[in-house]
């Protein structure tokens with residue numbers, strides 16, 4: 001704080017009325033030996049990958065006096081090729097849009113399709129950012145609870161869509177914080193009756209178990225479907241802040257109306273293209289993480305805990321009468337997890353084998369003491 005600056009507090013400023021009681025979103029960023037709280041990929045890039053990305057960024061710097069390609073054609077074609085490879089569905093670059101994280105992609109969807117007098121529908125427990133997109137865009141959020149095993153109650157969902165006619169339906173598959181994926185048939189049933197756009201947030205798609213289908217397979221027949229993905233999780237590129245979606249090009253026309261003019265910098269575009277060129281290496285630990293995830297589910301269940309099925313790189317487990325005590329107990333052992341989901345549950349991101357070892361040891365000690 002510079003002593004010569006006049007002070008002002010937030011309550012002196014003309015803050016929007018609806019923001020006055022709000023808190024800023026964000027998981028605690030604590031410096032702990034074992035961080036298993038924000039679903040990052042625990043493996044840093046290899047030295048050769050670092051060099052590959054750094055070279056791409058250095059080349060981009062040569063034209064840093066110019067604004068970037070507003071429509072990031074090269075990045076879109078890399079993303080289209082990757083999605084085609086991952087899902088077997090032919091995806092064209094004209095069906096891809098990207099932004100600074102899939103958070104920004106979904107916010108743009110709300111800016112274009114939500115708004116005052118309009119509503120969205122989501123299913124809880126849900127990703128807390130959904131509240132924020134609605135708040136920011138003055139969209140009313142309706143929520144429905146998921147069932148006991150964290151799936152959709154399809155009849156209830158259909159009734160609610162008929163009643164509220166939401167402009168945006170948010171389906172998350174695999175869901176955060178529960179880890180559960182939705183059957184493609186449920187998504188199709190919702191697409192058949194939803195009047196607006198249906199967003200399937202597939203931030204964790206690459207971790208899905210064998211046989212679980214991506215909603216990308218529904219795109220050819222469903223022009224109001226938007227499937228969002230990210231490089232932040234499986235691609236171990238959370239620091240790059242790049243997310244994207246696949247959808248009809250008419251939806252992308254709508255997103256171009258609300259995006260800021262040059263929202264993806266030359267550096268972001270170059271780094272993301274380099275990461276996608278090296279996709280095999282970027283994704284090389286996904287199978288190890290899935291195996292560790294399955295082992296974690298089995299181990300937690302063997303301890304008598306309730307554990308949601310997981311198609312993601314995290315596991316939600318409980319039930320604890322006082323989850324905060326368990327959370328702080330783990331923290332005292334240097335292990336940071338997340339208080340997420342229903343009040344008696346915690347969520348642990350899947351780390352390296354060594355980190356999961358520390359997690360298990362710490363949890364045993366904490367459970368013996370509370």
Ligand SMILES: *Cc1c(COP(=O)(O)O)cnc(C)c1O
Nearest residue numbers: 101102103127176203230232243
């Ligand atoms: C992590 C996450 C995202 C997106 O993250 P970005 O880093 O903004 O791409 C989106 N949805 C869910 C459910 C997530 O957990």
